[in-house]
Amino acid sequence: MDFILSPRVEECRQRVRAFVDQELIPLESDPGSFDEHENIDESLLQRMRAKAKDRGLWSLQMPQERGGQGLSMSEMAACYEEMNRSIFGPVVFNSAAPDDGNMMVLNKVATESQKERWLQPIINGDVRSSFVMTEPAPGSGSDPGMMLTTAVRKGNDWVINGTKHFITGAGVASHFILIARTSDDARKGLSAFLFHKDDPGWEIVRRIPIMGPEEHGGHCELRFTDMVIPDENRLMEVGDGLKLTQIRLGPARLTHCMRWLGLSKRSLEIASAYVSERESFGVRLADREGVQWLLGEAAMGIQIGRLLTMHAAWKLDQGDFARKEVSMAKVAVSNTLHQAVDTAIQLCGARGYSKDTPLEWIYRYARQARLVDGASEVHKMVLSKNLLKEGSDFWTWG
The missing domain is CATH 2.40.110.10 (Butyryl-CoA Dehydrogenase, subunit A, domain 2)
Structure with a gap:
């Protein structure tokens, strides 16, 4: 597979990143941006959604003829990662769970009349x-x-x-x-x-x-x-209920991974900025070997997760169910998210544990990752069954 993004997708990724940096991350430090359940306030959400629509960054996963951007799974991976560098990102772009997975499965299996009645209003952002x-x-x-x-x-x-x-x-x-x-x-x-x-x-x-x-x-x-x-x-x-569930949950699990990688990267961005400035006993934290080990290990975990996620996305784009690949990504990236934010909190000390950064928000959010859409243990069972069935073909290049 080729990891080079097309000019169109790279331009979309850059615009998503700019929107997140300019419009969303600044909102996170204002307590008034949050509702009572610690997510983005509804009135603020609607204003941000209108801006995302105006900039052509709406419903990236849906066909262009339905008002989306028509991205493939592997193209979505690059853009979803960018959007969830903000804790508010996915819902602003109409790419948050459960709407994201519901839109994708309805687009695949619903009749045309069902799409008009049940899918299109979700794409438009009129309903959830x-x-x-x-x-x-x-x-x-x-x-x-x-x-x-x-x-x-x-x-x-x-x-x-x-x-x-x-x-x-x-x-x-x-x-x-x-x-x-x-x-x-x-x-x-x-x-x-x-x-x-x-x-x-x-x-x-x-x-x-x-x-x-x-x-x-x-x-x-x-x-x-x-x-x-x-x-x-x-x-x-x-x-066909079980079949529909399988059609929905594979891509939905993988889009979780895409988003979690964005939160993982944001966690290290916060930690890297802090240790680059903070001094202790006359030495910058970033110059201490132990700090470098922690950052390096977390960065490596994120890159491993990105490769697993992109490979699974590529397999889905080829028409494969990619069950093994999705399960591997789900287990690895859920662990990576916890490792990245835990490392960031440790390096930022009391500041990381406080609400002065979104790290404590991400940390509490991250704990669900090893449970939602199948606990990690279930996915490991799937991998074990495939290994016992396929033997050395488990690692085929095909």
Whole structure:
């Protein structure tokens, strides 16, 4: 694969970087920029989104004919990394989870009429969305096969009953993708449906408090009680719910990695600036060997993560599911994010632990990385199964 960006993509990357430096990073030091859940204030967000649209930096992942920029996965990797050098970046560019993954899967599998009704408003930024799959124990978590929420067909409708939790963005979402059980078939037992926030038969039980800063709309527990969804709002065929989940989660996991690399780089930028100025016992911290080791190791980890992420993105662009490559990137980059921000806090000392920099925000946010979209242990199991099945072909150049 060729790591050289086309002139168009390099120009886009530079414009994203400039927008982040000029418009977003300065906002982070103002407490008034934040909402009560430690994300960008809604009114400020709308102003920044308008600026991103005006500068042609909106919905990079969507086709140009739908108002996006039409970037491939590998092209997105370079630009997403730049946008999340700010903690506010992804949502400003309409590239934050869960909207990002929902837009990509709807663009791939929805019918044209479904795209007009359910996808286009998300691309336009008129509504937000949510992906409804995870359930409380003993329901489905990393194993979708344990799903307990049911969809029972009644004529031309489906009746939904069950409970979901940790549903990201549900508190502000208007458009939802729901995965529910339609049969006991091990591979074809799940199906996917679309519903709107105003549809009757469901409720938000609570917004679950979490350790770190929240995405807009939080992480919610939902209850479905005889909710009726017309069959025209079914995505793909009956029994294709697991397939849709696989189509969605591979690219979505990788875009997490792209964004996390941006946060990792920002952490080292903050630390590097501090140790270059701060002196201790007559010596700049940057000139101390121990500090150099910490910075060098973290920088190396980021570059390894970038290579794994770009390789997985390239494989996806070739039409491959890239399951191994995505899992490797997910495990490595989630660890790299923690290493980078932990190193930065250590080097910045009390300043890093304070709210004078965004490092403590990033640190709390980073802890979820080893859990979301499949815990690291699950991805290592995927890699082990592939190794045992493929032997030395696990490392093929093909």
